[in-house]
Amino acid sequence: MSIILEAKKVSKYFGGLKAVDEVDMSINSGEIFGIIGPNGAGKTTFFNMCSGVYSLTRGGIWLSNENITGMRSERIANKGLARTFQNIQLFKFMSVMENVKIGFHVHTKTNVLNAILHTSTYRKDEQFVNRRALEIVEQVGLSPYKDTMAGNLSYGIQRRVEIARALALDPKVLLLDEPAAGMNPNETRDLMLFIKKLNKDGYTIVVIEHDMKFVMNTCDRILVLNFGKKICEGNPDHVKNDPLVQEAYFGKGLLTKEADT
Numbered sequence: 001m002s003i004i005l006e007a008k009k010v011s012k013y014f015g016g017l018k019a020v021d022e023v024d025m026s027i028n029s030g031e032i033f034g035i036i037g038p039n040g041a042g043k044t045t046f047f048n049m050c051s052g053v054y055s056l057t058r059g060g061i062w063l064s065n066e067n068i069t070g071m072r073s074e075r076i077a078n079k080g081l082a083r084t085f086q087n088i089q090l091f092k093f094m095s096v097m098e099n100v101k102i103g104f105h106v107h108t109k110t111n112v113l114n115a116i117l118h119t120s121t122y123r124k125d126e127q128f129v130n131r132r133a134l135e136i137v138e139q140v141g142l143s144p145y146k147d148t149m150a151g152n153l154s155y156g157i158q159r160r161v162e163i164a165r166a167l168a169l170d171p172k173v174l175l176l177d178e179p180a181a182g183m184n185p186n187e188t189r190d191l192m193l194f195i196k197k198l199n200k201d202g203y204t205i206v207v208i209e210h211d212m213k214f215v216m217n218t219c220d221r222i223l224v225l226n227f228g229k230k231i232c233e234g235n236p237d238h239v240k241n242d243p244l245v246q247e248a249y250f251g252k253g254l255l256t257k258e259a260d261t
């Protein structure tokens with residue numbers, strides 16, 4: 001199994017605050033990998049460094065053995081790492097297809113002038129984007145909603161549109177920041193199945209999530225952060241039974257109760 005995303009001694013300091021402190025992580029190609037930890041543990045900051053939104057204070061990040069430390073986020077996206085954000089960031093007055101099509105901008109050569117002049121570059125890009133967007137919409141089961149305005153869809157479907165838009169980048173690795181946040185149990189169950197299907201389709205998935213049932217039932221391996229430090233890493237059973245995790249994060253018994261239901 002090859003390592004697809006690797007972080008070595010990654011740190012981020014905000015003034016005196018060590019939001020992420022010397023965290024190592026190795027994700028194998030084909031895994032569903034979870035990152036958990038209490039509020040403020042450093043999870044999103046860590047994602048922001050992996051995806052080029054934040055610079056690193058120390059350490060390095062490798063994507064498919066290429067050092068991507070310090071690269072801009074568009075460049076990292078182009079190299080195959082796509083992400084979604086904690087808060088849904090869709091264009092609510094645009095259709096599902098239009099939202100997905102926006103995800104293609106890093107792949108196309110069209111600029112404003114090409115668009116205004118309707119050049120052949122623009123027309124070729126338009127054809128490519130329309131065809132691929134339709135394929136992705138079908139792949140993720142959004143065909144019935146393709147012409148619906150995003151703002152009119154349920155929360156669970158909107159999340160799926162966001163993921164579809166990230167797939168437009170043709171990523172190898174998909175980072176999902178709290179995809180189940182705000183979902184009802186049915187939506188969370190559907191999301192779980194959806195993520196497993198995406199993984200079967202060949203995407204490596206890294207997911208930050210507070211919903212323990214989701215994490216324990218979906219992830220192959222889990223990394224636990226607390227106050228910016230990695231306190232545990234392993235398969236769901238290992239993490240569930242780790243006394244440090246129980247104490248530092250969940251409070252004794254809570255993890256077992258939530259994850260087993």
Ligand SMILES: Nc1ncnc2c1ncn2[C@@H]1O[C@H](COP(=O)(O)OP(=O)(O)OP(=O)(O)O)[C@@H](O)[C@H]1O
Binds near residue numbers: 014038042043
């Ligand atoms: N841009 C920033 N400037 C200063 N401090 C920040 C910044 N971003 C995050 N922090 C701080 O870094 C710490 C880690 O925050 P982060 O959002 O990464 O945690 P988290 O584990 O994702 O939390 P949550 O589960 O609540 O989303 C927190 O103390 C937060 O206040």
